[in-house]
Amino acid sequence: MSEPTNWQPEVDELNLRRKLALKMGGEERVNRQRELGKLTIRDRIDALVDPGSFHEIGGLAGYGTYEDREFRDFTPLPYIGGLAKVDGRSVVVGGEDFTVGGGAADISTQERFKSLFLADMAREYRVPLIVFHEGAGANVAAEGDGHGHLPSSFDVFGPDIRAGQEVPLVFGASGSTAGGVAARVMLGHFTVMTPQGALFAGGPPLVKRALGLDITKDQLGGPDIHVAQSGAIDNRATDEYDAIDQMKTFLSYMPQNVYQQPPFKPTDDPPERQEEALLSIVPRKRTRPYNMLKLIRLLVDDGEFFEIKPEFGTTVHTLFARIGGYVVGIVANNPSMLAGAMTADSADKQGHFVELCDHFHIPIVFIADVPGFMLGPQAEATGTLRHGMRAYWATYLASVPVFTVITRKNYGMAGQATANVGTMNYRVGWPSGDWGSIPIEGGVAAAYRREIESAPDPDKRRREIEEHLLQFRNPFRTAEAFGIEDIIDPRQTRSYIYRFLEHAYDTISTTLGVKGKAGVRP
Template sequence: MSWQQEIEELRKREKEAQEMGGKENVERHRSRGKLTVRERIHRLLDEGTFHETGAIAGKAVYDENGERQSFTPANFLLGTGRVNGRKVVVGADDFTVRGGAADGAIKEKQIYSEKMAHDLQLPIIRLVDGTGGGGSVKFLDTFGRTYVPVNPAWDYVVKNMGLVPVVGACLGSVAGLGAARVTASHFSVMVENTAQLFVAGPQIVNFGVGQNLTKEELGGVQVHRSSGAIDNVVKSEDEAFEHIRKFLSYLPSNVYELPPVIQSDDSRNRKEEKLISVIPKNRRRPYKIRPILEMIFDKDSIFEMGRYYGGGTVTGFARLDGHPVGFLANDPYVGGGGLTVESCEKIERFVDMCETFHLPIVNFVDQPGLVVGLESEKRGTIRKGVRAIAAIYQATVPMMEIIIRRVFGVGGAGMSNGHGLNLRYAWPSGDWGSLPVEGGIQVAYRRDLEASDNPQALLEELAAKMESVRSPFRTAEAFGIEEIIDPRDTRPLLCEWIDDAYRLLPQLLGPSKHTMRP
């Protein structure tokens, strides 16, 4: 007895599934500059590693004799594969079948992908291209009734945020639940021109709120480059896959494992001469932070996230002697580097992610504090600032603060947990206090200045007197700052610290006390 006939039937059905939505739909999809779902999976994963689950699931039509007349594969593919040798789960929409909507789906496949990532404790990558939600209202005709909406597998979506790395890629016109699946992630990426993301598409928006917009105007990259809904924007799908691979390279497969350490060919003791003069003596002059980071971290190891959202704060991953770390840094070219609502949200989310996956954090501080003014007050900046500070104080991962220049007010004070060991080094350019001296003199000596016959001369006299008092060496004399260092020594000292940090990490493994939210 042989099962050859059944195996042949299996292979036939697998071949049918490979045809996706049919030749015409596939060609229309490609004409829009997009890869098919199967091309995407094979370009993302290491060659030959994809193992598909549920390949032959779909919608079949049978005649009165039980013979199958037609078959349309489900518009969601799932399976496992490898990224840089490490196993992952992939769930991907097929837009060639009903535009990736629910009425062309078998929802159990999407649910299964989330369960698979959770129970096998593997990273999950969602390649999203469609709505993934309730589909067209026409579907109700077939369904015969309406329903109370439930987001499929959302309990696992939430659980996975605290367990395994989650990536969302926006690869087409993504709306509703599809948009939620992209953003319910630790890292999201979007492709220019071919991808848009919105809660509801242009027709619904036009009907509901009277805004007549194209897909690109409503949810293109010009909207989401700085909206905070998407982390990174790229020019092609292949570049999106490159970002995904790089993002995952810094993270463990789950919260029970250590971040992956690689061999570094960059000297631990490298000292960049330019660091001695990179901070201007004129405190009012800005400087470029990114070249400074490149001089300190392992060469070519920096991966920035969310550059255009909350731009006064720079966040991302890098390596020190091959060890992954998260970093925060202030960019004085964007609002002086002050804490806005957006930058506070960015800090909170990023610190929580590092805490979730046990990545040590290096915080390069030039923080003038929370932004001030009427607009700032209207937006409730103080509450957002307090949330960001709370994230830093709740973090248990090793953290090192490098004070580059300013540390002022509540915002500056909250950049490290001052009640712990508070490991930190300051550069000679350090300048700190409750308020910047320049503005503080105007407030503290307001009456004297108003009463003076020559207020400008008095102001200059007071400023000169304060200049010597504000010297960081005065603070060091009182052990108010533990150590002032030559900026050129920053990398060697951080490479020494990272050894201690990774020696302590095994004690922290497991779920964080507060599960990360998107």
């Protein structure tokens, strides 16, 4: 056989290897993945990115089969990723390939380094990192190389942590995730779980061996557990495509990196628009709830917003929206759940969201209607005070501009967490505003206990004291003392927030970059 005159034989082998890599774990396993109602990692990437924009990196990494030193077959590593564009914006995207070894990492190969290389690339290129996670943290078969491996020998989480300091991390729990893969999901700035998704430190077989407990993956770590109960996952998706839509929506509110501002989106919705319904949305009866999300829809551009953690810590809403085209993070108490009182869960939710907004230079608007911290034995057992002060700590140290609209109640320590007293502290109230250190109803019973108990008619005396104090709760008296910056017509709220955002973004343009770490959270 004559020697080739060019490199076509090697190019032919290259093309064959790429063709084999596209088969992933083989036709049978790919079909099985889809029969279970799940997309493959290549399906997910194709559904996410702009057509034709995916540029794979490391596609030739894997396991070759040879006979007499001749190449015969190829199995790719269980991780696929590369550069792409999403809605015209550059991103790094990747994820475990569950059709190859269940997506499990083999620490005796370079699979780990491939996934972490992509995280480093996102940081280096200063573009968002989007990952579809589905797989186990490690493959026990890797111990067959003759020795065990110390977990601390591998910098598994460092690349994600370092990337997250500079770029948005958007992670999906697209199937069962365990161990290190599950832990990496937790590092995302936004996380979403599909109906087939599950997340746990150790799966059902490990639970059975360690605890003797028979349990399904859904019972152990499905959406009902981690979206609604633990709050470990931000949002639930109805299916894989909904998860992808949520990832794209979240990204639409984020800057490319911490060195840029969030994207402005021109709108035909007039900034000065006034909604008559705002004048009556807060009931005159102080104890009657109302729909806070309806109120927010009346304020934001085209009534559109994206809520984060809607099923967790439900006494507060946290969401992204735009007003006059500007991105804004909104924290709004939910008077329909426990009157909007701050619980341990809602405090964690609020504090994390504030830190997220601060990290990516998104101004924050509080829409406050909060009676205070939740009270009672359960509240104390769950550490509401500690968690509540974490929320306060986050707001106090936030460097982005903060604007507060008080629609009704604003009491106690939870009320303090709805404004940044460490900065300019710009607050406006509606005429329905009702604030103080403690609600009069409960405060009178505590402060005037002896006087009430010694009265001939204790209930009558209590009502007399409450009625006397109510006259001083008029919000206009607070405005007279410049104890609040303004009382506004509720219909003008959108225009007030818009003017705040105009000036806020001028300020933000001078403070871009990585935020310094400050102190230790309570």
